[in-house]
Amino acid sequence: MAVRCDAPFLPEDIMVNILKRLPVKSLIRFQCVCKHWKNLFKTSLFVTDHLHYSSAQYPSLLVKPNRNCQPLHLSLIDGEINALQVQIPPLIGSLPDVTIEGSCNGLLCIATDMSKDSLFLWNPATREVRQVPATRPSKFPRSYCILGFGFSEIVDDYKIVKAGRDNVITGVKMYSLRTDSWKNIEFGSLEGLELLNYSVNVNGVIFWSAVDSGCNLIVSFDIATEVFTLIRIPTSSCLPDITVFEDKFAILYLFPILDNSNDGLYYSIDLSVLEEDIGSCTERWSWSQKYDSSWSNIYSSSSTLTIWRNEFVSACDSFRKTRLTNEGGQDIENQEENVGLYFLNIITNERMMFAIPEYSR
């Protein structure tokens, strides 16, 4: 025994440091190793550790190539820009009107009907699906719903915000995954506002674009304190895209510019992030501009724009051959029907395009 060089017993902290580097697929397999591992993988400490590690090491972008049609199809773009097809669970895949209402830490909030009464939380990595109990009364009268989804580390809880809207907000309910129940939320500050149906979340806050008598602004909801806040934006006459940049909420303005010399449509991009001024007694929020380019020649037939890592990403429904040859580098002549992603690096201004394979209409 002393002569043979057997593997030593690893202390728990070293073991956890190895295990947090495993993909979810391996963790699911290795929960059969012993009870201790099975329980360990479910502790919030390990889950958080694993999440922080994997999101830093393996950033991934979820793309829904067929924006408006069914059935649901999702592609996951990894750090090396490879596309993986996401397996849709039968429960979700069989439903006719699936929409993705929010995503946070790899969890997706899915609505499966137009009235958004039937909600699911879905973890594509573990393939677990959980139905969210229905709100009672089941519908806000005469209104349709705006949803938001996010996580707060402070309360260690995922929450879904559901605002009933009939020109103006008619009611707000909030679901907590921890209590698995809904409750009413005070929404007095939103009176008279029109809330737009797209949200992003970062650092425990959910954000929406909103319109108040012709002025655009941002509405935030703090998941821990359950309070809405209205935030003014620099150019209130224009509706911004909302996104996240460097772990901060960000707004993007994309203005098309027609370039006659090159016969193409170009865009001016303006990116600002929201900073919290804790010391200030007057204005709690301020915006700081991170990118401003008046001649960003990303090509896009749609205005869908977000930020991933250090890149603007825009999607377009199909590539056009003529534009592809201009780009050079990639030969995707026979993939006209494919959905394309355009990447523009914020720091280097390098451009790249990518056709999502295995998908054609």
Added chain:
Amino acid sequence: MSSSVEAITVLSSDGDEFKITVSAAKLSKPLNWMLEDVCFSDDCDEVPTIEVNSKTLVKVIEYCEKHAPRANSGASDSDAEELKKWDIEFMKMDVKDILFHILMAANYLHMEGLYDLACQTAADLMKGMTVSQIRKIFHIKNDFSSEEQEQLRRQHPGCSFD
């Protein structure tokens, strides 16, 4: 410590002597403290012991000597690329025979770079292992009852306890 010393001698836990250059020893915080505390001049006969076996210590020193020039002076991108390739070759080792010992040593010697590399290598190797292979290298007993195994199989069809 005399500044003229360029290499020091250390003992492994098996009592073998090893030479390590001062710049390489600086990759490890405890070794660095030793450098400051212990007299390493030629007429000093005190040789510090490192609680790492000879077989492992050879590898650890090899890693330190390779990484020391870059850690001490910074390096170009091509050097970094070359070092990355070297790391991959260096880590081609048996899990139960040596990798876990390297992990323990890197942890004990506070060598962040080697520790990270060894953890990642272990994780990459584990991806291709069966559940019973995992139990063997981690000295773990299957403590699921047959009822519990049945229940897990129902939750995760296709999962294996072997």
